[in-house]
Amino acid sequence: MPDRNVVPWLQNVERRRLLQTAGFASLAGLLPRVARAADAPTLVTSIRSLSNPYHAIWKEGADAFAKSAGLENVTLVSEGNSEKSIADIRAMIAKTNGNMVLNCDPNDTPDARPVAEICSKAGVYLVTQWNKPTDLHPWDFNPYYVSHIEFNGVRSGREIAEMLFKAMGGSGGFVALGGMISTTAAIERRRGLDLALKANSNVKMLDFQTANWKSQEAYDITSGWLTRFGDKIKGIWAANDDMGVGALEALRGEGLAGKVPIVGVDGIKAAVDGVRTGEFVCTITSDPYWQGGMGLAIPLAAKRGVFDPAKEPHLHREFYAQVTEITKANVAEYIKTQVQAHPVLNYKDLWGRVVGPIVYS
Amino acid sequence: MTRPTAQVSAAGRGAAAPEGVWPWLRRRAADWAPAVVLLGICVALAVLNPAFMEPRNLVRVANSAAIPLILAIGATFIIAMGSIDLSVEGVMSLGTMIVAMLAANDANANDFGWWAPLLAVLAASALGAVNGVVHVGLRIPSFMATLGIWFVGRGIANTALGGSAVRVMDPSIRDLALHRMFGMPFAVWIAIACFLCALGVERLTRFGRYVFAIGGGEDIAELSGIAVRRVRVMAFTLAGFFYGIAAVLAAAQLGQSNAVIADGRLFMTVTAVVVGGTALTGGEGGVLNTLIGVLIVGVLANGMVLLGVSPYVHQAVQGLMIIGAVALSTRRSRLQFVK
Numbered sequence: 001m002p003d004r005n006v007v008p009w010l011q012n013v014e015r016r017r018l019l020q021t022a023g024f025a026s027l028a029g030l031l032p033r034v035a036r037a038a039d040a041p042t043l044v045t046s047i048r049s050l051s052n053p054y055h056a057i058w059k060e061g062a063d064a065f066a067k068s069a070g071l072e073n074v075t076l077v078s079e080g081n082s083e084k085s086i087a088d089i090r091a092m093i094a095k096t097n098g099n100m101v102l103n104c105d106p107n108d109t110p111d112a113r114p115v116a117e118i119c120s121k122a123g124v125y126l127v128t129q130w131n132k133p134t135d136l137h138p139w140d141f142n143p144y145y146v147s148h149i150e151f152n153g154v155r156s157g158r159e160i161a162e163m164l165f166k167a168m169g170g171s172g173g174f175v176a177l178g179g180m181i182s183t184t185a186a187i188e189r190r191r192g193l194d195l196a197l198k199a200n201s202n203v204k205m206l207d208f209q210t211a212n213w214k215s216q217e218a219y220d221i222t223s224g225w226l227t228r229f230g231d232k233i234k235g236i237w238a239a240n241d242d243m244g245v246g247a248l249e250a251l252r253g254e255g256l257a258g259k260v261p262i263v264g265v266d267g268i269k270a271a272v273d274g275v276r277t278g279e280f281v282c283t284i285t286s287d288p289y290w291q292g293g294m295g296l297a298i299p300l301a302a303k304r305g306v307f308d309p310a311k312e313p314h315l316h317r318e319f320y321a322q323v324t325e326i327t328k329a330n331v332a333e334y335i336k337t338q339v340q341a342h343p344v345l346n347y348k349d350l351w352g353r354v355v356g357p358i359v360y361s
Numbered sequence: 362m363t364r365p366t367a368q369v370s371a372a373g374r375g376a377a378a379p380e381g382v383w384p385w386l387r388r389r390a391a392d393w394a395p396a397v398v399l400l401g402i403c404v405a406l407a408v409l410n411p412a413f414m415e416p417r418n419l420v421r422v423a424n425s426a427a428i429p430l431i432l433a434i435g436a437t438f439i440i441a442m443g444s445i446d447l448s449v450e451g452v453m454s455l456g457t458m459i460v461a462m463l464a465a466n467d468a469n470a471n472d473f474g475w476w477a478p479l480l481a482v483l484a485a486s487a488l489g490a491v492n493g494v495v496h497v498g499l500r501i502p503s504f505m506a507t508l509g510i511w512f513v514g515r516g517i518a519n520t521a522l523g524g525s526a527v528r529v530m531d532p533s534i535r536d537l538a539l540h541r542m543f544g545m546p547f548a549v550w551i552a553i554a555c556f557l558c559a560l561g562v563e564r565l566t567r568f569g570r571y572v573f574a575i576g577g578g579e580d581i582a583e584l585s586g587i588a589v590r591r592v593r594v595m596a597f598t599l600a601g602f603f604y605g606i607a608a609v610l611a612a613a614q615l616g617q618s619n620a621v622i623a624d625g626r627l628f629m630t631v632t633a634v635v636v637g638g639t640a641l642t643g644g645e646g647g648v649l650n651t652l653i654g655v656l657i658v659g660v661l662a663n664g665m666v667l668l669g670v671s672p673y674v675h676q677a678v679q680g681l682m683i684i685g686a687v688a689l690s691t692r693r694s695r696l697q698f699v700k
Contacts, residue, residue: 052620053525181673210672214624215615220425224666227418228410242526242619249615253424253539253546269467270528270617 041303042100043073043296044092046085046115048107050077053268054288055105061292062103065347069300082107086114098122101303103295106131112148120144125299125309129291134360138317142310146302149295150358151286152320153185157192157239159325160263160282162200164235167261167281171202172234175225177218177247178210179239186210189239189265206232211243218246226254238264241271241283248279267326272339275331282327289342290353291321297347307350315357322353394689395638395653402657402682406664413667420545426659427552428607428614430652432626433633434559435489435603437651438596440634443576443643444496444503449630451514452488452601453623456481456608458518458527461618465531478534481612482605488514489601493594511627519620526619529612538613548610555606559648562599572596576643632683633658657682 045062047055059075066073074092078085085107092100102124106112112132119126120141129149138145164174176193179186190208197205206229211217218238225233238244244264251257258279264271267285274280302309309317326334337343346352406413432449439446462469463477473480488510496506529535538548563569571592574582583589612618637654639646661682665675 050523056523056525178672207666207669208672209666209675212625214621215617216611216622216625219615220662221666223421223425224663227412227415227421227663228667228669242621245617246615252616253614268526270526273467273528 039099040071041300042092042096043069043071043300044076044089044096044100044102045073045292045296046076046078046089046102046104046106048078048080048105050075054266058105058288058292060342061289061345062296063292064289064342065293065296065345068347069297071300073296078107080107082111085111086118089115090118093118093122093124098124101125101127101296101299103127103129103292103299105129105291109133112136116141116145125303127295127299129295138309139314143302143308146299146309147316148318148358149291149321150319151323152355152359153188154192154195154359155320156265156284156323157189158196159192160265160284161193161196161237163282163325163327164237164261164263165196165200165203167263168203168235170200173204173206173229173232174235174237175206175222175229175233176208176237177221177239177243178208179243180212181210186213186239193237211246213240213242215242215246215249218243219250222247222250223253226250226256233260235281236260236262238262240264241266241268244280244283245270245274248274267324269339272326272331272335275326275328276335278328282325284323284325286321286323289338290345293345293347294350294353298350301350315354316351318358319354320356320358322355391689392638395636395650395657398685398689399653399657399660402660402664406660406667410664410667413664416544418663418667420549422656422659422663423549423552424546425663426655427546427548428610429626429629429633429659430552430655431555431603431607431610432630433637433651433655434555434648435600435607436630436634437559437639437646437648438563438572439503439600440631440639440641441576441643441646442572442593442596443579444593444596445631445641446492446507446597446600447504447627448488448492448507448510448514449604449627450623450625451511451518452485452604453514453608453611453626454518454618454620455488455514456485456605457612457618457622458521459484460534460609460612461527461529462521464529464534464612466527466529468525468527472531474531474533477531478537478609481609482602485605485608486598486602489604490594490598492601493597496597497590497593515620515623518618522618522620526617528617534609534613535616536613538610548614551606551610555603556648556652559603563648568592568595573644573647576645578644629658635687636683 043062043066045059047058050056050059062073062075076085076088076092089102102119104115104126106115106128109131110133112128113136115128116126116136124144126145127147127149132148138148168174178190197203207225209221211221222236236244236247238247241264244262248257248262251260258277261281262274262279263281263283265284267283271280271283275282301307412418436446436449459481460477463471463473463480465472492507492510495501495510496503536547538546540547542550571582571587574587575589575592579589611622615622633654634651635641635654636657637646637650637652639650661679665678670678
């Protein structure tokens with residue numbers, strides 16, 4: 001990552017502008033700090049890794065927003081190491097002298113607190129996504145901790161379950177593949193599935209197994225299910241697309257691909273293509289492209305005084321954002337506008353995807 | 362046909378007075394323990410859920426066991442030598458990446474057909490050879506050398522894939538796993554072929570005996586004139602070759618390559634080898650043991666699903682079974698130290 005090694009505010013300044021600024025600064029004499037404050041802020045993205053498609057698209061979204069704003073985006077990758085992520089953020093603050101905004105997907109839930117404290121102290125506007133302790137709230141760090149964004153896992157789990165039941169004709173048995181037992185997303189999506197089950201008494205869950213988010217494990221489990229339940233399986237619910245794809249390939253090996261409906265979450269390419277060919281019923285995406293771009297647009301707007309975070313309602317400070325459901329009906333459009341090309345987002349519409357307050361359980 | 366350890370016992374038997382049936386049985390019991398465990402699990406499952414014995418299910422078990430078997434066969438030679446190979450996942454990621462990127466795929470315009478799997482196996486063998494050369498040449502313990510290569514292989518794969526999942530679109534490569542011959546997926550036939558090859562290498566070649574001789578006592582092997590360093594490099598290359606074949610099958614089976622496709626394979630591989638009765642200390646066991654070990658692990662996983670064991674209990678049961686199988690097949694009387 002070459003961009004991490006340069007001094008961003010220097011990199012960003014054209015030579016002529018640097019000379020102008022230098023001239024102005026020397027004329028103004030004693031106001032170097034003011035001159036610097038007028039410089040373009042650096043956009044900083046802190047994510048877990050670039051080796052999964054989700055965060056790779058996140059970075060693309062961040063870079064696209066940076067380009068549209070005429071600023072530079074620096075992406076810090078923690079590689080799953082909380083200490084490294086916090087140290088990198090500290091280093092960036094030192095480099096930019098606090099003239100930056102941060103969009104952070106904290107590596108682990110407790111990380112959000114030190115990040116909020118450091119940023120608040122340095123005057124850096126911050127947005128966090130996915131992970132934060134339940135007793136940490138953006139309004140405790142006015143005005144710098146602008147917002148925290150999450151996606152409602154219960155709702156996603158429930159929505160795909162309901163789509164699956166519809167595809168099954170409202171009755172019959174299905175099997176479910178859960179994510180890694182201890183993760184929040186796995187627990188929430190399972191709870192959503194249970195809610196949908198309660199509302200649909202004609203549908204029966206034949207078995208629930210965890211495949212740890214992995215296609216290979218899902219493949220083996222699905223093979224076993226085919227023996228145990230055979231054609232009693234009328235549908236497969238998967239807590240993420242990768243497991244759904246594993247189940248699909250197990251079905252394909254038995255000549256059943258496309259005959260048993262599958263649903264998943266994440267919107268990975270194989271699943272989207274499965275929706276197109278009819279092998280998947282639907283998948284849900286949180287739109288990482290939007291997360292990467294809007295997670296920077298919101299704190300930048302706050303920094304530029306477009307709005308005052310302290311005066312915003314709590315719903316804008318801590319919210320579930322809208323997800324996109326990809327089904328047969330919109331898949332062609334989705335592939336055209338989101339996969340083959342990236343959408344042009346309206347970065348001024350800061351709160352357009354707020355769907356509700358975060359519910360803590 | 363006999364391996365060094367067996368030869369020693371055969372010699373011992375010749376020298377001593379003819380022993381009774383009972384001591385002989387007791388001494389051989391450890392050898393048969395894994396097979397008995399496998400049989401026991403199968404009988405128990407067949408009683409609890411008759412569907413287990415259905416031919417379709419046995420085919421499914423075989424299909425699930427194909428890739429683990431090929432991986433474990435490769436690792437058997439290393440473990441029998443008294444070394445360990447942690448690079449399974451790295452070599453496999455590299456292999457699947459090469460298949461996915463060179464065969465017809467959805468990320469680039471390449472379409473090299475059968476060259477893709479061929480090059481994948483070659484690259485995996487090469488990485489295996491690097492394992493051996495680093496281990497022998499730099500005198501780094503195999504544990505550390507292969508740990509390094511694990512991350513090298515995975516790093517190369519991640520860089521090339523750029524974080525995305527690349528799908529294999531070449532139907533002839535997909536057929537490697539999906540096509541059926543005499544009712545069995547092709548992957549199973551390939552696994553059987555690999556098994557027979559490995560059995561031949563182990564039983565019929567000098568290399569095969571050297572591997573066990575080194576595992577049994579490297580100093581003695583060296584003093585007997587075995588080119589220990591060369592055998593070690595060859596063994597790691599052979600292991601890489603098998604991982605490469607497994608990688609091709611994984612890409613064919615799941616129709617894609619991504620950064621995490623090989624995750625969890627190392628643990629399953631070593632588990633299968635050890636459960637089969639190949640000692641981590643080296644010199645004992647072999648490819649046949651590994652076949653049984655893979656089947657124990659595979660049948661157990663299938664059984665958990667068939668019996669509807671809660672996923673929360675699943676892992677714990679698996680762990681207990683591993684301890685049980687290893688406990689039964691260890692010759693405790695021979696062990697002086699347990700580290």
